[in-house]
Amino acid sequence: MSGRHNNKLPNNLPQLQNLIKRDPQSYVDEFQQQFRHYQSNLQIFKLQPDKPNKELADLVMFLAQVGHCYPQPLSTFPQELTGLLMSHHTMIEPDLRMTFCKALILLRNKNLIDPTCLLELFFELLRCHDKLLRKTLYTHIVADIKNINSKHKNNKVNTTLQNFMYTMLRDSNPIAAKISLDVMVELYKRDIWSDAKTVNVITTACFSKVTKIVVAGLKFFLGKDEDEKNDSDSDSEDEGPSVRDLKVRYSTGKKSCKNKKKMEKAMKVLRVQLFTKSASRFFFATIHVQYLFLYKDFSEKLLKQLEGSKERFEVKIMMMEFISRLVGIHELFLFNFYPFVQRFLQPHQRDVTKILLCAAQASHQLVPPEVLQIPCCLFVAAVVNAIREVAARCPLAITEDLLQDLAQYKMHKDKNVMMSARGLIQLFRSLNPQMLHKKDRGRPTEASKEAKIKDYGELEAKDHIPGAEILEVEEGSKEGEEDGGEAPSMSGGDDDGEWVDVHHSSDEETGEVAEKLQNIPVEEREAKAAAVSGSRLLTQDDFKKIRLVQLAKEVNGAPGKGQKRKNVDLDEEDDSRGEVLTLRNIEKLHKKPKDDKETRLATAMAGRSDRKDFVKKHHKLNPHASTSNREKRKTKNFMMMRHSQNVRTKGKRSFREKQIALQNQLLKKKKQYK
Secondary structure: OHHHHHOOOOOOHHHHHHHHHHOHHHHHHHHHHHHHHHHHHHHHHHHOOOOOOHHHHHHHHHHHHOOOOOOOOOOOHHHHHHHHHHHHOOOOOHHHHHHHHHHHHHHHHOOOOOHHHHHHHHHHHOOOOOHHHHHHHHHHHHHHHHHHOOOOOOHHHHHHHHHHHHHHOOOOOHHHHHHHHHHHHHHHHOOOOOOHHHHHHHHHHHHOOOHHHHHHHHHHHHOOOHHHHHHHHHHHHHOOOOHHHHHHHHOOOOOOHHHHHHHHHHHHHHHHHHHHHHHHHOOOHHHOOOOOOOHHHHHHHHHHHHHOOOOOHHHHHHHHHHHHHHHHHHOOOOOOHHHHHHOOOOOOOOOHHHHHHHHHHOOOOOOOOOOOOOOOOOOOHHHHHHHHHHHHHOHHHOOHHHHHHHHHHHHOOOHHHHHHHHHHHHHHHHHOHHHOOHHHOOOOEHHHHHOOOOOOOOOOOOOOOOOOHHHHHHHHHHHHHHHHOOOOOOOOEOOOOOEOOOOOOHHHHHHHHHHHHOOOOHHHHHHHHHHHHHHOOOOHHHHHHHHHHHHHHOOOEOOOOOOOOOOOOOOHHHHOOOOOOOHHHOOOOOOOOOOOHHHHHHHHHHHHHOOOOOOOOOOOOOOOOOOOHHHHHHHOOHHHHOOOOOOOOOOOOOHHHHHHHHHHHHHHHHHHHO
């Protein structure tokens, strides 16, 4: 009898739900009873949709849990919930509305409802003023679209949802538009919707009337993908000469300080090349050609919005930075942007270094020199750094007189200004040394001798691989060794059965051949490189040898006069630049500037606020006892105690006092010995 009384199926929905999932056919009557109960409560709810209904919420979750067991009777159940939410979502009680949404999510996870209709409904529900509901819907939308495209891309569903989101971004409700934008950004970051259409739909957010949506769109285009950066850094070591190759290259021959210095310099050049290569591979997929269809029209439209914008200054800077990246990467002709930026280049301007960054980022070699004028408002370290970055992208933007004037700051007392000026000198030692004073040109290298000055709009198209002449010279040297001497032994052991050390000298031979190339004229080397490039297919080892020779050109001095000049000091950070600049390139400080007296005093007082006294306090055993004479002397006036022996200090003796003391000591010892 006790077991019969414990069976409370009509009222215990969790127990009935568990039993139905195990054996659906045995509990059809109980299910029909609960389903009729649900229909009656549904009619009551339609009369008063704004009233809470706990019983209806329990029945809805029960039917959603057992929906896969009775698909025929519950065929219209998802459509009923969808219709209720679509027509009454603004007036339904929040807990009951959350229950309906969770029931639909449960039915979607069991594949009992179409994803397109459900996701469109959830986007409509984003207009509700319920933060918890919006968070739940956002999580489900991202997860559901991810599951839809897990095995293969469902282009039909993706196209429908993207078109719907395009309309949602223009919705009058800013909350719904902002969450729709967040969904698209999250799907792009997860590589689910990483196509060009998604990016171009997100561009519409930059022209929204809501500031939050504009900022979110700009942050998406200005953001950085750390995964791609790590991948590029990990792959950079496999494509060029390694540290071991350089050590083998410069360890041949006599051990001397000269070879050691050459190796150290080659190490710096290698680190610069690896850093530059990794920075250039840092792929901003959201602003490249294959993603933005009409980036020229888009940049012009965004500049027009910026000129008439009344947003905060931080938002304007973000717009300027985005436009500058578009102009610099795609080499656009947006001449109105440069005078607009130069209006903000004032000494008192807030965040002037970010504006300098935009001016440098928007520079490229196709900008006419008369359009891109170097601002000369304030010669500080940040401005010199910005001028260096502009000149690196557009060398014709700086005149010879201005360059020589800036070079004089190499002896400035401020180290930051001095190092910035030296970085500018270092840049033009490789670009165009003739623009510098003779004393600033440094020791010429093979690479600087081969560098050619380009006119405006001139492009250098090579018909050969630079450095390929080493392969022909190397083959000639190997043929000479085969004719004149024996081939090196590659055996692992001798006749007596003992092991013999075998020396592999491929890298050493490459270094010796590279030294032979210095005696060959430049025209002959180019002819040999063209012959090698057009007559054979190069392997990875061949490209590795070519890169080693090109790396040596940055180290070896050019043959001829001028060898007594000091070698060029390379700065890894100055010469390593990619297609995207960072604020660190402009605000780079080699030495922290000194604080003024007020700043130091404020820092000291702030540190004393929470600090306890380190002086040991002597507490009296009897607080009512009188003070001693020693304690009383501490409170007396110094002029009253200056003649007392108790306040006299030992002090530091003068030279005359030491002389008299030593004389008295010697006289005393002399008397003792008599």
